[in-house]
């Protein structure tokens with residue numbers, strides 16, 4: 207993955223976004239956005255509220271169609287492809303506003319997602335054939351394994367509407383992983399968590415990347431997490447990328463200091 211720097215430089219990006227824009231009733235939410243995502247990297251997107259970060263995720267994962275521009279996954283165009291098909295190709299995301307099935311259990315939320323890759327045929331389902339039961343068992347076992355990795359195994363039978371906020375955020379990640387992604391896009395996974403949980407999230411993302419050979423795109427306001435975890439940052443403001451580079455380069459970029467961090471470069475008044 208990340209060890210082989212030479213491969214990274216010469217290989218085709220796993221995801222390429224070319225000059226993508228999105229307007230809502232004439233208002234530009236994202237403007238001329240470009241991204242060449244390297245396989246295995248952790249890329250962070252920062253920017254004040256309303257900068258267009260979530261819209262970029264919607265555009266990549268098919269929840270919104272770009273007004274113009276193109277998106278490619280492993281060289282194949284996926285612009286405008288519906289979300290379930292994009293998920294099946296290997297892009298999974300979490301949502302800034304958590305979207306879980308509140309009345310289902312923790313385990314059920316993951317098994318529903320895990321079924322994306324399970325090819326049941328209608329006959330085996332109705333006849334409840336051994337092949338069907340085997341597939342069901344595999345889905346359940348895989349889902350339980352994910353819950354373990356995310357520290358949620360003890361909560362497997364709890365209904366989601368009774369969960370603590372941090373647990374819901376981790377369950378969203380487990381559910382995204384159940385679709386067996388190559389690229390995981392996380393929209394503010396540390397929102398509402400304390401510094402200790404943020405450190406845990408840092409370790410968890412690194413370990414999940416190793417285990418599942420993931421490429422990660424992370425939107426977060428937690429600058430400590432972003433500076434320490436991401437190998438590359440993009441800063442968005444008013445829908446445009448105003449800086450891109452190593453976390454240190456982006457942090458020191460004059461436009462970022464003015465637009466995002468506050469003029470002193472140390473305050474985070476514009477954040478949240």
Ligand SMILES: Nc1ncnc2c1ncn2[C@@H]1O[C@H](COP(=O)(O)OP(=O)(O)O)[C@@H](O)[C@H]1O
Nearest residue numbers: 230234235253254255256257258259260261262
């Ligand atoms: N569905 C929508 N309809 C109209 N405007 C939207 C919609 N979604 C986002 N916007 C606008 O697009 C801009 C970018 O929003 P968003 O991508 O949510 O920003 P961020 O995630 O960086 O906070 C904002 O001005 C927001 O109000």
Ligand SMILES: [Mg+2]
Nearest residue numbers: 259260261302
């Ligand atoms: Mg957002």
